[in-house]
Amino acid sequence: MAEPRTLPSPLDRLRLPVVAAPMFLVSNPDLVVACCKAGVVGSFPALNLRTTEDLDGWLSTIEERLEPDDAPYAVNLIVHGSNARVRDDLAILGRHRVPIVITSLGAVTEVVEAVHSWGGIVLHDVTNERHARKAAAAGVDGLILVSAGAGGHAGTISPFALMAEVRDWFDGLILLAGALSTGADVLAARAMGADLAYLGTRFIATAEAGASEGYKDMLVEAGSGDIVHTPSVSTIPANFLRASLEAAGYDLSAVPGSVDLAHLTDPTEAHAKAWRDVWSAGHGVAAITDVPPVADLVDRLEAEYDAALARLVAPVAE
Numbered sequence: 001m002a003e004p005r006t007l008p009s010p011l012d013r014l015r016l017p018v019v020a021a022p023m024f025l026v027s028n029p030d031l032v033v034a035c036c037k038a039g040v041v042g043s044f045p046a047l048n049l050r051t052t053e054d055l056d057g058w059l060s061t062i063e064e065r066l067e068p069d070d071a072p073y074a075v076n077l078i079v080h081g082s083n084a085r086v087r088d089d090l091a092i093l094g095r096h097r098v099p100i101v102i103t104s105l106g107a108v109t110e111v112v113e114a115v116h117s118w119g120g121i122v123l124h125d126v127t128n129e130r131h132a133r134k135a136a137a138a139g140v141d142g143l144i145l146v147s148a149g150a151g152g153h154a155g156t157i158s159p160f161a162l163m164a165e166v167r168d169w170f171d172g173l174i175l176l177a178g179a180l181s182t183g184a185d186v187l188a189a190r191a192m193g194a195d196l197a198y199l200g201t202r203f204i205a206t207a208e209a210g211a212s213e214g215y216k217d218m219l220v221e222a223g224s225g226d227i228v229h230t231p232s233v234s235t236i237p238a239n240f241l242r243a244s245l246e247a248a249g250y251d252l253s254a255v256p257g258s259v260d261l262a263h264l265t266d267p268t269e270a271h272a273k274a275w276r277d278v279w280s281a282g283h284g285v286a287a288i289t290d291v292p293p294v295a296d297l298v299d300r301l302e303a304e305y306d307a308a309l310a311r312l313v314a315p316v317a318e
């Protein structure tokens with residue numbers, strides 16, 4: 001069994017050093033619970049629910065289905081002026097004593113103190129060193145380095161560069177994100193100095209994920225050249241599956257492949273369809289060939305992790 005480096009509570013009971021990342025419209029209670037039962041962190045964005053009351057309902061459902069030995073779960077909170085629910089959602093997370101809160105956009109000391117007050121930890125996602133320093137100053141317990149090739153609002157910096165810049169001065173937990181899809185990738189992230197690997201796209205292609213069959217099939221079919229990085233769908237640059245952009249009416253005739261910041265012609269009503277009909281994925285689609293149940297995927301990730309480790313430590317043949 002793959003032994004993760006000793007991690008602080010509540011991450012000390014993971015089977016593999018893996019967090020299944022929060023994904024808008026994709027993460028649901030079935031996915032979260034399946035991940036936690038398989039021994040990795042399951043998570044979802046609070047904004048997957050329309051109201052704070054609905055968030056309360058999902059948290060109750062998840063807690064009822066989890067047992068004490070299962071891995072902890074996490075909730076993603078967008079801390080930004082555009083999210084009018086932050087305070088109310090945070091209060092509900094406090095009532096449920098959510099063990100891990102993943103903050104995005106704003107790293108705010110008051111939020112960190114609130115989460116610490118109920119014994120939770122805060123992980124904050126960043127795409128560059130400047131934001132990493134701001135988040136560290138706000139007192140977060142861990143930084144999620146979202147590097148080039150990630151699904152969603154991907155970064156543009158190489159994971160090697162970002163790791164080197166942040167690990168140099170940050171003593172807290174580091175999670176690495178961006179196109180990690182296999183157990184060998186998880187080991188590689190650890191070898192680079194990350195404590196945990198943060199996998200999004202790989203978990204969309206699972207039986208439990210709340211994505212349509214068409215979306216899951218497209219992940220299996222796609223290669224890294226089918227991912228287009230563009231600000232044209234959701235204002236902030238994000239990675240999307242080329243075939244889903246085309247199906248939504250975007251003109252990709254001038255976009256040869258997975259180019260940086262493709263500016264696309266906006267078809268009528270395309271904004272209304274972002275994330276729901278225009279599907280996000282990262283370069284990690286390159287390693288996705290099937291849609292297994294989460295339990296089977298985590299078994300496989302562990303086997304791949306162990307095999308990669310064995311290859312590295314095996315005596316060199318004469």
Ligand SMILES: Cc1cc2nc3c(=O)[nH]c(=O)nc-3n(C[C@H](O)[C@H](O)[C@H](O)COP(=O)(O)O)c2cc1C
Pocket residue numbers: 021022023024025026045076104125146149150151152153177178179180198199200201202279280281282283284
């Ligand atoms: C469909 C999709 C939706 C996402 N939604 C969110 C979100 O709501 N909040 C967030 O913090 N990150 C979101 N992300 C980013 C992921 O949490 C994670 O950083 C990313 O998927 C990691 O890269 P990978 O997909 O290459 O593994 C999303 C990613 C995808 C693919």
